[in-house]
Amino acid sequence: xxxxxxxxxxxxxxxxxxxxxxxxxxxxxxxxxxxxxxxxxxxxxxxxxxxxxxxxxxxxxxxxxxxxxxxxxxxxxxxxxxxxxxxxxxxxxxxxxxxxxxxxxxxxxxxxxxxxxxxxxxxxxxxxxxxxxxxxxxxxxxxxxxxxxxxxxxxxxxxxxxxxxxxxxxxxxxxxxxxxxxxxxxxxxxxxxxxxxxxxxxxxxxxxxxxxxxxxxxxxxxxxxxxxxxxxxxxxxxxxxxxxxxxxxxxxxxxxxxxxxxxxxxxxxxxxxxxxxxxxxxxxxxxxxxxxxxxxxxxxxxxxxxxxxxxxxxxxxxxxxxxxxxxxxxxxxxxxxxxxxxxxxxxxxxxxxxxxxxxxxxxxxxxxxxxxxxxxxxxxxxxxxxxxxxxxxxxxxxxxxxxxxxxx
Amino acid sequence: xxxxxxxxxxxxxxxxxxxxxxxxxxxxxxxxxxxxxxxxxxxxxxxxxxxxxxxxxxxxxxxxxxxxxxxxxxxxxxxxxxxxxxxxxxxxxxxxxxxxxxxxxxxxxxxxxxxxxxxxxxxxxxxxxxxxxxxxxxxxxxxxxxxxxxxxxxxxxxxxxxxxxxxxxxxxxxxxxxxxxxxxxxxxxxxxxxxxxxxxxxxxxxxxxxxxxxxxxxxxxxxxxxxxxxxxxxxxxxxxxxxxxxxxxxxxxxxxxxxxxxxxxxxxxxxxxxxxxxxxxxxxxxxxxxxxxxxxxxxxxxxxxxxxxxxxxxxxxxxxxxxxxxxxxxxxxxxxxxxxxxxxxxxxxxxxxxxxxxxxxxxxxxxxxxxxxxxxxxxxxxxxxxxxxxxxxxxxxxxxxxxxxxxx
Numbered sequence: 001x002x003x004x005x006x007x008x009x010x011x012x013x014x015x016x017x018x019x020x021x022x023x024x025x026x027x028x029x030x031x032x033x034x035x036x037x038x039x040x041x042x043x044x045x046x047x048x049x050x051x052x053x054x055x056x057x058x059x060x061x062x063x064x065x066x067x068x069x070x071x072x073x074x075x076x077x078x079x080x081x082x083x084x085x086x087x088x089x090x091x092x093x094x095x096x097x098x099x100x101x102x103x104x105x106x107x108x109x110x111x112x113x114x115x116x117x118x119x120x121x122x123x124x125x126x127x128x129x130x131x132x133x134x135x136x137x138x139x140x141x142x143x144x145x146x147x148x149x150x151x152x153x154x155x156x157x158x159x160x161x162x163x164x165x166x167x168x169x170x171x172x173x174x175x176x177x178x179x180x181x182x183x184x185x186x187x188x189x190x191x192x193x194x195x196x197x198x199x200x201x202x203x204x205x206x207x208x209x210x211x212x213x214x215x216x217x218x219x220x221x222x223x224x225x226x227x228x229x230x231x232x233x234x235x236x237x238x239x240x241x242x243x244x245x246x247x248x249x250x251x252x253x254x255x256x257x258x259x260x261x262x263x264x265x266x267x268x269x270x271x272x273x274x275x276x277x278x279x280x281x282x283x284x285x286x287x288x289x290x291x292x293x294x295x296x297x298x299x300x301x302x303x304x305x306x307x308x309x310x311x312x313x314x315x316x317x318x319x320x321x322x323x324x325x326x327x328x329x330x331x332x333x334x335x336x337x338x339x340x341x342x343x344x345x346x347x348x349x350x351x352x353x354x355x356x357x358x359x360x361x362x363x364x365x366x367x368x369x370x371x372x373x374x375x376x377x378x379x380x381x382x383x384x385x386x387x388x389x390x391x392x393x394x395x396x397x398x399x400x401x402x403x404x405x406x407x408x
Numbered sequence: 409x410x411x412x413x414x415x416x417x418x419x420x421x422x423x424x425x426x427x428x429x430x431x432x433x434x435x436x437x438x439x440x441x442x443x444x445x446x447x448x449x450x451x452x453x454x455x456x457x458x459x460x461x462x463x464x465x466x467x468x469x470x471x472x473x474x475x476x477x478x479x480x481x482x483x484x485x486x487x488x489x490x491x492x493x494x495x496x497x498x499x500x501x502x503x504x505x506x507x508x509x510x511x512x513x514x515x516x517x518x519x520x521x522x523x524x525x526x527x528x529x530x531x532x533x534x535x536x537x538x539x540x541x542x543x544x545x546x547x548x549x550x551x552x553x554x555x556x557x558x559x560x561x562x563x564x565x566x567x568x569x570x571x572x573x574x575x576x577x578x579x580x581x582x583x584x585x586x587x588x589x590x591x592x593x594x595x596x597x598x599x600x601x602x603x604x605x606x607x608x609x610x611x612x613x614x615x616x617x618x619x620x621x622x623x624x625x626x627x628x629x630x631x632x633x634x635x636x637x638x639x640x641x642x643x644x645x646x647x648x649x650x651x652x653x654x655x656x657x658x659x660x661x662x663x664x665x666x667x668x669x670x671x672x673x674x675x676x677x678x679x680x681x682x683x684x685x686x687x688x689x690x691x692x693x694x695x696x697x698x699x700x701x702x703x704x705x706x707x708x709x710x711x712x713x714x715x716x717x718x719x720x721x722x723x724x725x726x727x728x729x730x731x732x733x734x735x736x737x738x739x740x741x742x743x744x745x746x747x748x749x750x751x752x753x754x755x756x757x758x759x760x761x762x763x764x765x766x767x768x769x770x771x772x773x774x775x776x777x778x779x780x781x782x783x784x785x786x787x788x789x790x791x792x793x794x795x796x797x798x799x800x801x802x803x804x805x806x807x808x809x810x811x812x813x814x815x816x
Contacts, residue, residue, distance in 0.1 A: 057739075060740075060741075060747065061739030061747040093760070093763060093764065097764070127732065128732025128736065129735065129760070129764070235718060235719045235736060235737070235740065236739065236740035310718070310803075318811070318812030323537060325536070325643075327500070327501045327536060328643060328646055329643070330468070331465075331468045331469030331646055332468075333468075339469040340503065355501060356501065356502060356503035356504075395808065396808060400722055400725065400808060403719055403726070404728070
């Protein structure tokens with residue numbers, strides 16, 4: 001078993017100071033689902049009237065809790081609600097046992113929190129294919145519910161971690177014409193990260209007041225340009241879940257408010273970036289922008305082809321401005337491209353123009369860019385107006401170390 | 409620059425004894441295109457009347473020599489022909505210079521060998537994006553042509569190598585109702601290996617007599633189940649080329665002969681397998697079979713999704729029978745699957761049945777299978793009759809070592 005001791009070199013200096021979100025209370029506990037000596041279950045209790053939106057993995061083999069969350073989304077929100085998450089066991093590919101476990105946990109959570117079981121959203125992350133010992137979770141639910149407090153979000157961010165090397169949080173405070181609202185989000189994810197969905201698990205809370213359908217519209221729309229634009233390893237999880245809960249406790253209606261929408265998007269993007277910054281074995285954070293494509297979807301296909309190419313990712317690990325591999329990745333993507341119109345930049349350095357190395361190409365400058373921690377690769381196809389940006393990390397020995405032994 | 413000193417642990421014990429193919433002569437030389445101290449150019453001179461079939465990379469950024477070969481395929485074959493290959497420089501993404509280089513080499517080869525330039529097929533493999541110093545090649549062509557001999561195929565197999573750790577050859581001798589014919593093939597390829605096409609470079613020679621259209625039909629058909637079913641790293645080269653030359657020197661017509669067709673397919677499959685056995689950093693040769701899919705194309709999509717998954721490939725490197733990652737790869741592939749009908753086998757060990765771990769699952773037996781060098785993973789989807797088999801290797805520290813520094 002590979003020991004994962006070091007914190008990612010791309011981690012932020014500290015966990016952000018997340019504001020208390022009125023209408024949400026958190027509790028965590030060490031239930032011993034799989035991990036020992038650390039908290040592995042988190043509960044978020046949500047006030048009556050909380051609107052909950054969500055997006056989920058599109059995997060054909062998605063886990064029982066995902067299917068349950070999807071079925072519950074959009075239900076009546078007058079009563080209170082709860083989110084219950086365990087790490088260490090994904091409760092995926094566990095047959096009938098998986099559904100039973102979800103029902104047992106939802107029922108126990110509902111009872112302990114005094115909310116309908118139809119308003120309990122459960123998520124599990126960790127090993128696939130082992131039965132979830134759900135009694136270890138249900139045994140603690142009464143105590144968990146009683147200990148819930150408004151300021152527990154940092155512990156919640158830690159309790160949902162698996163191979164993560166640091167807890168992930170993001171926040172925004174928005175001044176709207178009707179008043180101030182706050183947003184606080186947490187996420188976990190490190191490997192098995194690829195669209196669609198690329199979140200692993202993310203939970204965003206706000207005291208804003210907004211209807212479920214409006215909130216869902218924002219979340220679905222921004223998801224395509226945030227969580228669905230990150231990739232660590234092209235492997236899509238069976239459990240990816242993003243839930244956004246708006247308690248309305250501020251009394252500030254943000255329906256159609258552009259400032260709230262922008263702030264929500266920024267929190268989603270920041271959490272997505274933090275997942276890349278904790279990509280398994282990552283030493284470089286890489287932004288890949290494709291412009292000039294025949295369409296936006298073509299641009300995204302090219303960008304993900306570059307971002308998922310093992311040869312591109314190992315070249316980045318080796319700090320090699322190897323633009324030939326960018327050409328290869330564009331060529332293999334299946335989307336429209338004309339070799340003789342391609343231009344490529346590493347940072348500000350123009351590497352290739354119109355299908356060949358740029359006349360003024362400065363390899364030393366390109367190599368210097370590659371030595372940084374935050375890299376940008378830009379490709380212009382010269383065909384149309386389609387644009388897309390995606391984010392990825394490099395492929396290193398650390399990824400092999402982690403995944404040749406960790407059973408996820 | 410990573411030193412690649414060790415021969416792949418999956419290499420065959422020795423290079424096979426390849427028969428002389430009447431109508432073909434080989435010559436090799438150290439032209440210093442990029443490598444020093446080794447032969448890097450090979451010439452195959454083909455007798456008048458030789459039929460030449462081929463398949464090529466489908467990359468949108470394919471290299472100048474590939475475009476030239478594609479244009480020439482199917483032309484009149486009365487005159488002699490030649491194949492000229494250099495390693496070290498792929499002449500890809502080299503703009504106008506690339507086309508000029510191809511023309512210069514084809515013209516010089518035609519002149520030296522006394523064949524039309526329209527019957528000279530050139531291939532280049534190696535670094536992308538650097539101009540090919542074609543004068544280093546053309547300077548040697550007269551001498552190269554004069555030194556050509558029937559028994560030079562082993563040296564030819566070595567001259568086309570890049571990151572390969574061993575030369576690759578395969579052969580078959582076929583008894584047909586009309587007489588005996590011989591087939592001998594060589595290939596190179598190690599990284600940037602994925603359909604379509606997955607060959608990198610392969611050249612197969614036979615003294616059989618067959619029309620170009622018939623030969624092309626066989627080659628195209630078998631290509632889909634041999635070279636297009638292997639993947640090292642999902643990265644598709646800009647230069648992949650397979651050429652099959654039938655000199656007719658045996659005087660044995662093999663049109664519609666099933667024994668010849670089967671022998672040709674077996675040589676193609678063996679060369680494809682040898683490329684996987686020399687996959688960059690590979691320590692395991694893995695056959696992945698998907699059955700019970702809704703269609704054959706769905707089966708191949710699932711099989712390649714498994715074969716290209718970094719998490720599956722690192723689990724194999726770690727000798728971990730991690731079937732959860734197989735479930736993940738099936739789920740993400742986009743083709744039809746029902747989680748609760750899935751069955752998975754590692755070797756003879758039934759791991760999962762109908763969506764969950766098998767009642768009689770013997771983890772020790774599965775772990776023992778994973779310790780072997782030749783692994784098989786079988787997935788049954790329980791949906792239909794679609795089947796496909798693909799071959800891949802594991803993802804190891806060796807792949808990172810090679811590709812974080814080698815500029816290809």
